[in-house]
Each structure stands twice: as C-alpha cells, then as structure tokens.
Amino acid sequence: xxxxxxxxxxxxxxxxxxxxxxxxxxxxxxxxxxxxxxxxxxxxxxxxxxxxxxxxxxxxxxxxxxxxxxxxxxxxxxxxxxxxxxxxxxxxxxxxxxxxxxxxxxxxxxxxxxxxxxxxxxxxxxxxxxxxxxxxxxxxxxxxx
Amino acid sequence: xxxxxxxxxxxxxxxxxxxxxxxxxxxxxxxxxxxxxxxxxxxxxxxxxxxxxxxxxxxxxxxxxxxxxxxxxxxxxxxxxxxxxxxxxxxxxxxxxxxxxxxxxxxxxxxxxxxxxxxxxxxxxxxxxxxxxxxxxxxxxxxxxxxxxxxxxxxxxxxxxxxxxxxxxxxxxxxxxxxxxxxxxxxxxxxxxxxxxxxxxxxxxxxxxxxxxxxxxxxxxxxxxxxxxxxxxxxxxxxxxxxxxxxxxxxxxxxxxxxxxxxxxxxxxxxxxxxx
Numbered sequence: 524x525x526x527x528x529x530x531x532x533x534x535x536x537x538x539x540x541x542x543x544x545x546x547x548x549x550x551x552x553x554x555x556x557x558x559x560x561x562x563x564x565x566x567x568x569x570x571x572x573x574x575x576x577x578x579x580x581x582x583x584x585x586x587x588x589x590x591x592x593x594x595x596x597x598x599x600x601x602x603x604x605x606x607x608x609x610x611x612x613x614x615x616x617x618x619x620x621x622x623x624x625x626x627x628x629x630x631x632x633x634x635x636x637x638x639x640x641x642x643x644x645x646x647x648x649x650x651x652x653x654x655x656x657x658x659x660x661x662x663x664x665x666x667x668x
Numbered sequence: 669x670x671x672x673x674x675x676x677x678x679x680x681x682x683x684x685x686x687x688x689x690x691x692x693x694x695x696x697x698x699x700x701x702x703x704x705x706x707x708x709x710x711x712x713x714x715x716x717x718x719x720x721x722x723x724x725x726x727x728x729x730x731x732x733x734x735x736x737x738x739x740x741x742x743x744x745x746x747x748x749x750x751x752x753x754x755x756x757x758x759x760x761x762x763x764x765x766x767x768x769x770x771x772x773x774x775x776x777x778x779x780x781x782x783x784x785x786x787x788x789x790x791x792x793x794x795x796x797x798x799x800x801x802x803x804x805x806x807x808x809x810x811x812x813x814x815x816x817x818x819x820x821x822x823x824x825x826x827x828x829x830x831x832x833x834x835x836x837x838x839x840x841x842x843x844x845x846x847x848x849x850x851x852x853x854x855x856x857x858x859x860x861x862x863x864x865x866x867x868x869x870x871x872x873x874x875x876x877x878x879x880x881x882x883x884x885x886x887x888x889x890x891x892x893x894x895x896x897x898x899x900x901x902x903x904x905x906x907x908x909x910x911x912x913x914x915x916x917x918x919x920x921x922x923x924x925x926x927x928x929x930x931x932x933x934x935x936x937x938x939x940x941x942x943x944x
Binding site for chain 1: 676679680682683684686687688690691692694708709710711713714715716717718719720721722723728730732733734736737739740742743744745746747748749750751752753754755756757759765767768771772773774775776777778779780781782783784787788791792793796797800801804805826828829830832833834835836838839841842845846849855856858859860862863864865866867869870871873874875876877880881887890891895897898899902903906
C-alpha cells in the first residue's frame with residue numbers, strides 16, 4: 524500500500540528534522556517515530572474496516588492515548604520513546620507539504636473579491652480568539668490559574 | 669487512483685531538503701512593538717515551499733501540488749498521533765478539564781459566526797456570508813455547504829472563498845496571531861493551546877508551533893491541551909456544523925442582513941467566482 528510507505532517516508536523526514544533541529548540522535552528518535560507510524564497506520568486501518576464513516580483523527584488520537592495510558596502494557600516505554608520526538612519536528616514537514624501545494628490555489632485566489640479575504644481573516648481570528656477566551660474564562664472560574 | 673502517476677519522491681525529496689535546511693536555520697524571535705513574532709523552521713518551510721510551487725516557475729505541476737496536499741493530510745495524522753501520545757500518560761488531567769474543553773469548543777463555533785457574520789454583512793456580502801462565516805470552511809465544511817445549497821450557490825461561493833484563503837495564508841496568519849496573542853500576556857498558554865485547535869491541520873500546526881516557541885517551558889501542556897481540543901473538535905465538529913452552526917448562521921443572517929447589510933449590493937456581484 525502506497526500510504527504505508529508514505530507514512531514511513533514522512534517519519535524518516537521528521538527524524539532528520541528532529542536530529543538537525545533538536546539534536547536528538549537518529550537512533551534515539553527511531554523507536555518513537557516507528558511507534559507513531561504504527562499507531563497512525565492502525566488508526567487508518569481501523570477507520571477503513573469500520574462499517575460506518577468516522578474521522579480517522581479520532582481513532583488515531585484514541586489509539587495513541589490508549590497506547591501511552593497507564594493501563595496499557597509497555598506504556599512507559601512507548602510514552603518515553605515518543606516524547607523524544609519534538610512536536611515541532613513533526614509540524615515542519617506538514618507545512619513543507621502545505622507549501623508545495625500552495626501554487627494550485629493562486630489562480631483561484633486571484634478571482635476572489637477583497638471582501639472575502641477580509642472576512643476570512645476575521646473568521647480565522649474569531650475562532651482562535653473566542654475559543655481561547657472561553658477556555659480562559661472557565662479556567663479562571665475554576666481557579667485553575 | 670483517478671490521477672495519472674505523479675512522482676511522489678520528487679515531493680518527498682523537496683520536503684526533506686526543506687526540513688533539513690529550515691531546521692538548520694532554527695528559530696528566530698523578532699520583537700515588534702506589540703509583541704514577539706516567532707520565526708521558526710515550519711514557517712520558512714511553508715514560504716519556501718510556496719515559492720517552489722509558484723505557478724510561474726512551472727517547477728511543480730498542478731497534479732503534483734494536489735498530491736502534495738494529500739500527503740499534507742497524511743503527515744498531519746502522525747502529528748495527531750504525537751498529540752494523542754502526550755495525553756495518554758495523563759489521562760485523568762483530561763477529565764479534569766472537561767468543562768473548559770466543551771466551552772472552548774463552543775468558542776470555536778461561536779467565534780467564526782459572531783465575529784465574521786456582522787463584518788461580512790457590513791462589507792456587503794449577501795448569502796455568501798452564510799457559507800463564509802458558519803465555520804472555518806475546511807474540506808468537511810465545504811462538503812456540508814455544497815450538499816445543502818449546491819456547488820453553484822452563493823453560500824458555496826462564500827465557503828470556497830474562505831477555504832482558498834485558508835489554504836493560501838491560513839497557516840502564516842495563525843502563527844502570527846498566536847505569536848501576538850501569546851506575547852500579549854492576556855491569556856494563559858493552556859487557553860491559547862485550546863484555541864489553536866481550529867480544525868485545520870496546517871493552521872493548527874502553525875499556531876501550536878508558534879505557541880511552543882513562545883512558551884518553551886509549557887511545550888508539553890500546549891501539546892496536551894491543543895491535542896485534547898482537537899480531539900473534541902474532530903468528534904463533534906461535523907455534527908455541530910450541520911445541526912447548530914449552519915442553522916444558527918442562517919437565522920442570524922435573516923435577522924441581521926436587513927439591519928447591517930448594504931442596500932443595492934447584489935448577491936451576484938460578490939464573491940467573485942460564479943461556478944465552483
């Protein structure tokens with residue numbers, strides 16, 4: 524399957540990033556990356572065999588949580604291995620692929636009115652700001668911080 | 669696969685080079701009056717990638733760019749696995765923040781509408797405003813709008829407009845916004861982390877990345893809470909959009925449009941694209 528290979532290639536790229544950017548030696552990152560790849564693949568496979576449609580993100584999140592939760596065998600090893608992979612090292616490839624896909628929308632963008640561009644920025648701001656604000660208020664009420 | 673074969677290795681190789689180069693350059697923080705802007709590898713990678721894919725250079729074909737967008741989706745899944753693995757060891761903490769998780773999800777939904785709709789109407793958008801502001805307009809939201817109103821509707825045009833803007837500069841904008849909000853001192857990093865889970869892979873990666881750079885000591889918390897908020901969003905998001913966000917936006921539109929809407933601006937003149 525093509526996607527399996529893709530997952531491992533992305534994993535390899537993240538591994539290089541984790542090494543160059545965050546100074547984690549290659550061999551030290553390897554178990555964590557492999558575990559992440561396996562969890563991702565299990566989540567993708569599980570979504571596919573389910574009789575109903577469901578977001579793959581949900582299953583991957585749940586399996587990753589399960590594998591690292593205190594009741595799962597080997598959880599400490601899994602959690603420690605994955606902790607060696609810097610979050611940012613996994614985010615950089617995402618945005619690199621995003622960058623390589625940008626060009627396809629440039630001509631569509633040229634046809635948009637400036638108003639929709641302004642509205643977009645307002646929408647992006649609104650969702651981030653309001654969620655942050657609401658969370659902050661609840662935490663304040665709860666006295667968490 | 670309907671698409672003709674594309675050499676994916678070309679894309680992977682480019683990404684590998686981009687990652688190696690940008691991680692080597694590393695993080696730079698620039699102070700601008702109102703706060704600190706964090707410049708970091710993923711942003712360089714996005715901008716450089718964008719330059720490579722710029723249509724004039726003809727370095728990548730449209731097909732290759734589409735494949736890159738697909739791989740972007742796959743790479744986000746590994747990121748999700750990492751976020752999940754951050755939550756697992758401290759599962760009880762997740763239950764402890766249940767209320768704020770639910771409430772912030774409301775904020776994600778309300779934020780686009782409460783902020784976006786009045787401004788869209790004020791700018792003179794008509795029914796485009798419904799599609800443009802009922803959600804962040806990523807793929808699933810586009811599908812909902814097209815399903816309900818049809819691909820050639822004003823609503824779909826509005827949604828598609830926001831979708832295109834999101835693809836083109838959503839990530840950059842989110843990272844700047846996260847930098848400014850983060851260094852403003854108004855919010856706790858945990859609240860910001862929840863806010864960063866906006867429901868788009870590249871925007872979320874950029875926003876959480878910015879926060880992680882600005883609050884290096886809170887990096888684990890940021891991953892934990894943005895991961896939890898994103899999980900929440902992915903579980904309830906679609907249903908909330910269909911059964912709450914969209915009907916509410918339509919009701920608000922019917923109520924607010926006569927009050928704020930510009931007279932005479934015809935629906936067809938806005939939004940630009942006529943056919944999707």
